[in-house]
Amino acid sequence: MKHNFIFHLHPKKIRESSIRFNLTFGLGGMAAFLFVIQVFSGLLLKYHYQPNPANAYDSILYINNGLIFGKLVRNIHHWSAIIMILIAFLHMMRVVLTEAFYNKRKNSWFTGISMLIIIILFNFTGYLLPWDQLSYWAITISAGLIEYIPGAGTILRKAIVGGCDINEITLSNFYHLHTGFLPLILLILAIWHFWKIRKAGGVIMSKTDNNSKMIDTVPHLIKREAIVALALTAFILLMSIFIDAPLHERANPIESPNPAKAPWYFLGFQEILLHFNPFIATALLPLLLLLFIIYMPLSKNDSNTTGLWFGFEHSKKLFIVTMPISIFGTILFVLVSELFAPQSLFPSISPIIATGLIPLVFISIIMLILLKAAKKYLAPSKTQIIQSVFILLSLSYITFTAIGIFFRGEGMELMWP
């Protein structure tokens, strides 16, 4: 009976090298396990939470102060949510770096990206529920960000917020998305994701690994999965015991806090919007990113290093070069844009050129020069170029996010943390 259920998820026998920890770091399994934690901690909170503006904040106060273990469960839910975004992101990076998105794994790549988006939506809808100053103004600002999307922005904002202001309708929308609709969608996508991975022959492996000896799933894989799950549980428990989830004052629609920031995973986006024209930041750049994500698995895999970390001759070198270029390039860009402020430098030029075309052309030229140089000295394959671009974009967004979180103070001015 017990084994029957396990063999629904896993094959009876697996390759010995597929359970090597540093092949996958167990990131996908961690994400799945975090979903289980979220469902159960969320269900416990659901008993006491009241999704209307009059009682929401009080019910959170009750969970925190009146309910035995209430604070612990809320902390677990909060920290697991944040860790889930990080783990899902790292899992995506692992997939890119081991070339696990080609051919049979195309479908898993797309369901994976969809799940990342759903996880972010989970965090976003959950952010409003405490109905404190932090959540109220973060959602106000995010709704404002959505409004900048050309064409669909106003309608989209109205559909999400359910009117003009953040009010009881928004809270009701978000609550039911968070506790009903999104879990269902995520569960369906996850099952699809797992099924397709099993169809593709389990986790990605290199050619030599594919010939390693077959071993029993029970106990070898199950034991390792249990260790990862227990270690993660221990980490989250310790974190939740010692660090409390934030709760500010009751939401006050009249008084904005200073500075008011979007939720942390949107701060990179908010930071980009400070430097680029809204059309570029909310339409063009996300569209280009989406096209790149769709292009990745459709492009031809010209390598025979699938399933290896840094399998190519110059992979490590390329990685070591890409990383600082991305991070310091982003920092430099923010500083230049902040100091010279193209909008005030050329007030006569229309903003779409000053804060759109000029920085975009500037960045494109630098990218092309770097690509030429890389091609000349490191002779990368097509797959390597895709990996490098992906690392470049990811690290750049992480840097934007870090600047938004730590280096923006009052009035969104740059400052030292």
Place this chain on the structure above:
Amino acid sequence: MNKTSQKQESITTRRDFIKTLWKIAGIAAIFEFTYVGFSIFNPRKKTQISETSLFNAGNIDSFKNGTLTQFRANKFFLYRHADGGFIAFSVKCTHLGCSINWVAERNQFICPCHSSHFDIMGNVLSSPAPRPLDSFPVIISNNNILINTAKSVKRSKFSTNQLTYAQ
């Protein structure tokens, strides 16, 4: 096998025709359910949010020319222009929707979130705000000032025809 038989005879069989119908019906169903879903999501257009919600700010004589009165709880500022006309500004910053503050010593509206500055006419003095403060329609009846706080109006620039005068 299916594919080769389709290549050999290009005539549409009844079965193929019905299969196509199923596909079309399926796509239509997806659109229908999406539409229903979105309508459920956004039903408040006419039912829950009314287009007018008049707030009585008081008698016109209680406002001097060239003064600003704050109605923060009702989310607007009422300004009486030097020539006697009225305009009501929304407290919402046009950048991302934070509540702006009136800073009397600088004679400016300043947004605490991303420090957009506006002058007393609501015009942008410093970005990131993309346009002047939105206004609410002002109606004057029986010397009472009524502000329609349900309907904010986007403006591109201040002009005197946005002012409402007593009859």
